[in-house]
Structures are given as C-alpha cells and as structure tokens.
Amino acid sequence: MTNNIKIPISRWNGFKTIISSDELARESLLILNYNGEVLTRLLGTPDDGHELFLGHLISEGYTKLSDFNYLEKFESNIDELGVHELILEGPKIKDEMFDSKRIIKSSCGACDADGLEELIHDLPILEKDLREIDFNNLNMSLDLMKSEQKGFKSTGGMHAAGLIDYDYNLLQVKEDIGRHNAVDKVIGAALLNEIDISDSILLLSGRCGWDIVAKACRSNIRTIVSIGACSSLAASTARKSGLRIFSFVKPDNAVIIGN
CATH class of the missing domain: 3.40.140.10 (Cytidine Deaminase, domain 2)
Structure with a gap:
C-alpha cells in the first residue's frame, strides 16, 4: 500500500475549472494493540508501523528506553475498512495507561491537558547539551x-x-x-x-x-x-x-x- 491516494478533482487554473486528478496523503485509523489489549488509537500514515509503535511507547512514557530489547513479536493487520491494527508485546504497563476509546488526531498529540504543571510533572530533567552548533x-x-x-x-x-x-x-x-x-x-x-x-x-x-x-x-x-x-x-x-x-x-x- 502506498502512502498517496490519487483522486479525481476539479481544478481552477486561474481562468476556468478543469477536470483533473490530485495525489493526497493517506490518513488511516491505526489501532495500537499492546499485550493483547488496545492501548490507544491514532490517525496517521500507515507505513513504518513497527517504528511508529516503538517510538510511541517510548516517547509517550508507556515504557522506558531500557525496556526496548523486551519489545517484540510485532505484527500488522488491515481490515476490509482500511483500519490498521499494529500488535506488539512487551513488559507489563499500568492498566490505567490503556485508553481504547481515545483517538489521537493527526493534528494534535496532546489535546487533553492544559497548564504547564500538568503537562510537565512526569517529564525527566535532561543533562544539558552545551555543544556548539555549526x-x-x-x-x-x-x-x-x-x-x-x-x-x-x-x-x-x-x-x-x-x-x-x-x-x-x-x-x-x-x-x-x-x-x-x-x-x-x-x-x-x-x-x-x-x-x-x-x-x-x-x-x-x-x-x-x-x-x-x-x-x-x-x-x-x-x-x-x-x-x-x-x-x-x-x-x-x-x-x-x-x-x-x-x-x-x-x-x-x-x-x-x-x-
């Protein structure tokens, strides 16, 4: 499956409307299934599912970088409606982290929180990188x-x-x-x-x-x-x-x- 979809369109060329076609970025519903349960749902481009799932687990704080070697048995399925299910197994995470009803939209990775303290309370403090940039x-x-x-x-x-x-x-x-x-x-x-x-x-x-x-x-x-x-x-x-x-x-x- 390609990440682009060609569809028929009408195009205004500055003088008149003509029949044409256009390529659109594919947007699909992606279900992330972790240890047999739906962890969350995303709207996104359906390629690189393994990379997406691994990165999402780490970057959203479900698991730690040290757990990476225990994340295994990745599978990907697509149903007749074009819904992609990404399946991964790994270390147990807290039950309250599973949110099968939430859909993370393409435009927003954090739409459910407001206020700085609520947003940063669980973020690590990093060792500063003082190297100069060329x-x-x-x-x-x-x-x-x-x-x-x-x-x-x-x-x-x-x-x-x-x-x-x-x-x-x-x-x-x-x-x-x-x-x-x-x-x-x-x-x-x-x-x-x-x-x-x-x-x-x-x-x-x-x-x-x-x-x-x-x-x-x-x-x-x-x-x-x-x-x-x-x-x-x-x-x-x-x-x-x-x-x-x-x-x-x-x-x-x-x-x-x-x-």
Missing part, C-alpha cells in the same frame, strides 16, 4: 532532509522528522501526516538501527509544539531544530527540562531557546 552544516542537513521528503513532494501534505549526529550526518528521515507520528517513527527507527538517540539532534520540517518537546524529553533527545516556530509551552517546557530548541532555522537566522 549553522552552515545544520542548514545543509535540513536541506538534505527536505530532499528525502518524497511524500511531501508528491502531496504537499506530510510532515517530516529527522535525526542527525554531531558530524551533521543524516541518520534517519520519516514522514507522516501527523508531526508527532513522524517523530515517533524516527525514534523507533533509531532504536531498531541501534542509533544513540541521546547523541542525536531531532530535525522538524515545521513548527515545534509542546508535544514534540515532551516526546524528546522522554526519549533523551536534548536538542531540537525546527524550520518553523516554537510555541510558548514548548519553550517553557524546554527551559524547565534542560532541552534546547533552535527554531526558525535559516542560513542567516535562528531563534535559540533553552540552555
């Missing part, structure tokens, strides 16, 4: 990530997340219709490929919101670079958690928040 190399890495965004090129409707090391090598790039899903996928891919996440920089193709900062904290990612803006909650959380954000990164500009 902005010329950083912008080259962002350009390289952009060149790998095949879904965005064909649909204009997909976000990307990437990981680079401090030699500015591009280690992973993943796309999804949801920003937070793309981050989960790139974290999961790093784990599967034995990449040291704590020694990596997270790249974002768009803005940086609170949900992305929280995922980075739980995954021991200490530096985030975003092409777009940073939200107020993301900035406050980064400062309290020891994480740093470089937002609005361009060849001649960057906004630096955090340590």
